[in-house]
Each structure stands twice: as C-alpha cells, then as structure tokens.
Amino acid sequence: MELLILIYIFSLGAILGSFYNVVIYRLPRKLSIAKGTSFCPKCEHRIMPLELIPILSYVFLKGRCAHCHEPISIRYPLIETITGFIFLISYLRFGFSIQTLIAMILGSLCLIIAMIDFDTMEIYDRFQVFILILAMIHITLLTELPILDHIIGFFIISVPFYILAIITNGLGGGDIKLMAVSGLLLGYQATLVAFFIGAIFGGSVAIVLLALKKSQMKSLIAFGPYLAIGIFFAYLVGQQVFEWYISLLI
Numbered sequence: 001m002e003l004l005i006l007i008y009i010f011s012l013g014a015i016l017g018s019f020y021n022v023v024i025y026r027l028p029r030k031l032s033i034a035k036g037t038s039f040c041p042k043c044e045h046r047i048m049p050l051e052l053i054p055i056l057s058y059v060f061l062k063g064r065c066a067h068c069h070e071p072i073s074i075r076y077p078l079i080e081t082i083t084g085f086i087f088l089i090s091y092l093r094f095g096f097s098i099q100t101l102i103a104m105i106l107g108s109l110c111l112i113i114a115m116i117d118f119d120t121m122e123i124y125d126r127f128q129v130f131i132l133i134l135a136m137i138h139i140t141l142l143t144e145l146p147i148l149d150h151i152i153g154f155f156i157i158s159v160p161f162y163i164l165a166i167i168t169n170g171l172g173g174g175d176i177k178l179m180a181v182s183g184l185l186l187g188y189q190a191t192l193v194a195f196f197i198g199a200i201f202g203g204s205v206a207i208v209l210l211a212l213k214k215s216q217m218k219s220l221i222a223f224g225p226y227l228a229i230g231i232f233f234a235y236l237v238g239q240q241v242f243e244w245y246i247s248l249l250i
Helices: 002-029 056-060 075-094 098-120 125-141 147-156 158-168 173-186 188-211 224-249
Strands: none
Touching: 002 075, 002 098, 056 075, 075 098, 075 224, 098 125, 098 173, 098 224, 125 147, 125 173, 147 158, 147 173, 147 188, 158 173, 173 188, 173 224, 188 224
C-alpha cells in the first residue's frame, strides 16, 4: 500500500512537471499558459495526447518529435522527473500534512524559478508573491519559531544582497526579493543554511566554468538556480542542519 502511495505521489509530481515545462517555455516568450495546445518548439506541430505522457513519452519516442523527428531536449523529462522527486521527498519528510503541500508548492516554485532564471537571468515577481503567500500560511499555521526569527530571516540575506548590488551591480533585484520572501518563510537560521548551500553550488559551478574557459570573470552567472536549491533544502531540513552546526561549535 505504501509503495502505491509513493508511486502515485511521484506520478502526480511528474504530471505537474509536464505543466511546469509549459510555464518555463511560455512565460519568457509572453505566451499564454492557459490557452493553446502543446506544440513542438521546432516544427510547431501539435503534440498529441499520447505524446504527452510524462517521462514515458520521451522514452517511447526515443527523444525525438513524432512529426519532424528533431531531437527533444532532455530537460523536458528531466524536469518531470525532478518534480516527481520533489513531491516524493516532501511526502517522505513531512507525511500527510499541510507542510507537505507547502513543501511541494515551494519546491515547484523553486524549480520554475531556477529554470527561467537559467534561461533569461530573470526572476519574475509573481513567484515572489507565491512564496510570500506560503510564508504567511506557514507562519500562521505551522511555525514553531518566534515571529521575530521570521522577520530577521526576511532581512538577514536580502539586505547584504541589496548593499552588494548597489556597490558592485553584480546581483539582480530578483535574487534580493527571492531571499527576502524565502527568509520570511524559513526563519533566519534556515535562511543562512539556504544561502550557504546556494553559495556552495553557485561558487562551484562558477569555478568549473572558469576552469573550462566557458565564462569570464566579468560574465554574469544566474545565481537564482543555486539559491532555489538551497531554499528547498532549507525548508526540508535547514533548521536541523543549523542546530547541528551550532552544536559542533559549542
């Protein structure tokens, strides 16, 4: 029975991941995500229902469009798979609860933010608003932290980011807003963990790109995807990681 539940939750995530692919593709191109059918981005042929089965359709079609036979980007089934695991991990962490639903929504938003920022170097304000709503729900119904911890979380990374952006012009407003609303959701301890994880991932990728000479010191690198990873990780276990780290120092 438990296995069936896990399969169902993963499948639900994969199905929604298919919709997230539409959002990630269409929003930057100013296309409606509510109207119109899915189509091949290369030949613009309408994709039939049997070609829209998450993950499996990519396998059955051998990674190619059924009409023009051009390769389909691996990121489509990858995003579906990642979303499935986001849902699965959220359930395994929190069980059947409101917190699981918040974790699933937060993970979904983080994934969409990461991919759009990777493609366009932009983080849309609408996603910040969604995270802000999640923060209000979490603080009202679930938090065990003092409200002051959440308020400090709003400022603890976003203010240094803002100052750094003024001095260097090296950070976008989207990153600042993302850390502000996420900090309100997480509280300051988990927000520090989120930033640390994001910095580790982002810094590592920047070093690799420089080593491979695919980037230059003055080149802009989207930081949002790595912050998004840190934020979702921190919502799952950030408080526990922070307390574990502090215990090592005492």
